Amino acid sequence: MGVIALAWWQLALAALMVVALAGCTVLARLGMGRRLLVAAARTVIQLGLVGLVLEALFSVARFHWVALMALGMLLIAGREVTARQTRRLRGGWAFGIGTVAMFLSSFTVTVLTLTVIIGPEPWYRPQYAIPLLGMMLGNTMTGVALALDRLTDTAWRQRAVIENRLMLGQRWQEAIGDIRREAMRSGMMPMINAMAAAGVVSLPGMMTGQILAGSPPALAVKYQILVMFTITLGTGFGTLAAVAAGSRRLFDGRERLRLERLSAPRD
Amino acid sequence: MPATEALRLDRLSVGDLAPVSLTLAPGEILCLSGTSGSGKSRLLRAVADLEPHGGEAWLGETAQSSLAGHAWRARVMLVPAESQWWADTVGEHLPEARRDDLEALGFSPEVCDWQVARLSSGEKQRLALLRALSREPAALLLDEPTANLDDATARRVEAWLCARIRARGWPVIWVAHDPAQIARVADRHRRIVEGRLEEAGAWA
Numbered sequence: 491m492g493v494i495a496l497a498w499w500q501l502a503l504a505a506l507m508v509v510a511l512a513g514c515t516v517l518a519r520l521g522m523g524r525r526l527l528v529a530a531a532r533t534v535i536q537l538g539l540v541g542l543v544l545e546a547l548f549s550v551a552r553f554h555w556v557a558l559m560a561l562g563m564l565l566i567a568g569r570e571v572t573a574r575q576t577r578r579l580r581g582g583w584a585f586g587i588g589t590v591a592m593f594l595s596s597f598t599v600t601v602l603t604l605t606v607i608i609g610p611e612p613w614y615r616p617q618y619a620i621p622l623l624g625m626m627l628g629n630t631m632t633g634v635a636l637a638l639d640r641l642t643d644t645a646w647r648q649r650a651v652i653e654n655r656l657m658l659g660q661r662w663q664e665a666i667g668d669i670r671r672e673a674m675r676s677g678m679m680p681m682i683n684a685m686a687a688a689g690v691v692s693l694p695g696m697m698t699g700q701i702l703a704g705s706p707p708a709l710a711v712k713y714q715i716l717v718m719f720t721i722t723l724g725t726g727f728g729t730l731a732a733v734a735a736g737s738r739r740l741f742d743g744r745e746r747l748r749l750e751r752l753s754a755p756r757d
Numbered sequence: 758m759p760a761t762e763a764l765r766l767d768r769l770s771v772g773d774l775a776p777v778s779l780t781l782a783p784g785e786i787l788c789l790s791g792t793s794g795s796g797k798s799r800l801l802r803a804v805a806d807l808e809p810h811g812g813e814a815w816l817g818e819t820a821q822s823s824l825a826g827h828a829w830r831a832r833v834m835l836v837p838a839e840s841q842w843w844a845d846t847v848g849e850h851l852p853e854a855r856r857d858d859l860e861a862l863g864f865s866p867e868v869c870d871w872q873v874a875r876l877s878s879g880e881k882q883r884l885a886l887l888r889a890l891s892r893e894p895a896a897l898l899l900d901e902p903t904a905n906l907d908d909a910t911a912r913r914v915e916a917w918l919c920a921r922i923r924a925r926g927w928p929v930i931w932v933a934h935d936p937a938q939i940a941r942v943a944d945r946h947r948r949i950v951e952g953r954l955e956e957a958g959a960w961a
Contacts, residue, residue: 654841657805658892659831668843745826746807 493703505530547616556614560597560623567592567631574635577642577752579739587735588634595728596626603720625696625717626724629681633725634732637677641736642752644669652747662741670737677729681722688718762817764804764833764896764928769812771803772796775953776812781896781928786919788939789932790957791949797932798838800949801898804930805835816895834894838901838932840885842873847884854891861917862887863910878905883914890921897922897929903938915942 508530516523547555568589578584600623604610610618645652648669655665663670688694697714701707742748761783768776774796781787791797803810806821806829814821814833821829844850848869856866862883876884882905889897902918903911919942922929933939939946946957 650837650839651841651843653807654837655843656807656827657830657835657837658889659827659834659894661827742809743826744806746809 505534544616544620547620551612551616553612553614556616556619559616559620563624563627564589564593564596567627571631571635571638575639575642576755577646578638579642579736580751580753583736583739583751584638587732587739588631588638591634591728591732591735592627592630592724594731595726596623596630596724599720599724599727600626603716607716621696622717622720626721629721630724630728632680633677633729636680637673637729637733638736640676641669641673641733642740644672645737645740645747646749646752649747649749656745656747662738662745662747665747666737666740670733673733673737674729677733678722678726681718681725685718685722688714694718761926762819762895762928763815764930765815766804767813767815769800769803769810769814771808771810772799773952774800774949777954778812779947779954781930783926783928784923785944786922786929786931786942788943788946789930789949789954790934790939790946795949796952797949798900801835801900801930801932804898805830805833807835831892832895833898834889834892834896835898836886836889836900836902838904840881840888842876842881845872845874847871847873847876850888851884851891854887858887858891858917862914879907879910882906883910886914886918895927897927897931899929899931901932901934904934911938918942 508526512523512526512530515526543559547559568585571588571592572578572585575584579587600619601613603622604619605613608618613619645666652665652669656662684694694714694717696717697707697710700710700713705713739751740747740749763783764781766777766779768778770776777800779787789797789800799808802808804814806814806826816829816832819832821833824832842850846869850873851869854869859866859868864880864883868884873881882902886899886902899918903914906914915938921927931942933942947954948957949955
């Protein structure tokens with residue numbers, strides 16, 4: 491059973507409805523008609539380009555091209571993590587910590603899943619590797635960004651509390667312990683919520699896609715479970731690593747709180 | 758066992774303040790005064806190693822830089838003008854508070870079950886002193902320890918502090934504004950004038 495082909499003119503119909511929505515938001519003075527249209531245009535262009543790239547990648551299926559694509563995805567995710575923080579660590583640390591944390595968790599889990607669990611031939615076969623890594627990175631990115639934003643923002647607000655705890659002779663880990671735990675929780679919460687609601691409230695996107703493409707639902711469900719577990723692993727370990735490194739960077743070698751290492755918010 | 762270690766500042770410099778060198782004998786109270794913004798609190802923060810600074814501080818034969826930050830601060834304890842509380846109840850911050858100390862400061866032992874949120878600023882200040890002292894430091898840095906208290910309570914807290922300081926032999930830097938209080942508690946008095954510490958002598 492094949493998939494029903496979609497023609498561009500059929501997409502144009504959907505696009506027309508988005509334009510109609512933009513018109514309505516302008517009438518309602520929500521002030522986001524322009525942003526909506528720009529985001530919609532970005533979707534078309536970005537996905538169109540990635541389609542071309544994937545077509546080319548699938549036809550060559552060479553390891554170094556797959557690795558290059560993965561590296562590009564990682565760097566863009568790192569940039570996105572940085573952009574989503576109100577107060578970020580200066581001097582490239584926000585980007586560095588976010589990117590390294592995502593690399594360690596997402597790449598390790600993806601490679602493990604490919605080699606040990608799914609086992610395509612060769613293991614880096616782009617039809618499996620790239621979508622899997624994309625889903626991992628997308629979710630890990632959200633978790634890491636949320637956690638780091640929570641960490642730096644709370645540390646900023648609670649400066650006096652942290653310093654008072656230091657004055658009483660507490661180690662830096664203890665003085666920022668509550669904030670660290672809160673940040674880790676907020677990074678892992680979306681994934682835990684998604685697992686709890688999966689299939690009851692929403693049908694996960696990947697499973698839906700597989701079913702639309704003609705897979706039997708039982709197989710689609712197995713893949714979905716696997717993907718949700720790996721995403722949770724990636725997000726969890728990524729968040730833990732990012733918060734551990736980020737909170738260490740808020741203190742210096744003398745265990746002093748150094749909030750001047752955070753940049754001021756832009757707005 | 759009273760502590761016998763002196764607190765010595767060796768060309769300690771922070772902010773706009775000229776480098777400060779002074780020695781405090783065990784049990785000696787040095788009062789520090791000066792207009793607001795003159796750098797009193799920053800000097801205390803530097804002695805406690807809470808911000809980057811020049812020079813060195815010594816507790817007896819131990820240099821500040823030879824200990825880990827938290828270990829130094831556990832010995833040279835700063836009590837800030839505004840205390841902060843992180844847990845819900847008072848007791849979680851005061852695991853080893855002694856009953857006689859609580860009573861000396863006007864609290865009953867039930868204070869440990871109180872919610873931090875319902876403490877007044879004066880109660881917070883007294884409990885913050887108790888919280889710091891119950892951790893058995895070796896030197897004290899007090900930033901306006903009686904600022905939020907009425908006169909009678911201030912005298913009571915002052916007397917309790919002095920008794921504990923003499924008994925334990927802690928060297929103390931005490932930031933104060935009230936000339937009468939300085940006259941009562943200080944062994945020595947220095948004033949910050951134009952970024953320098955000046956010998957102020959007796960006030961009263």
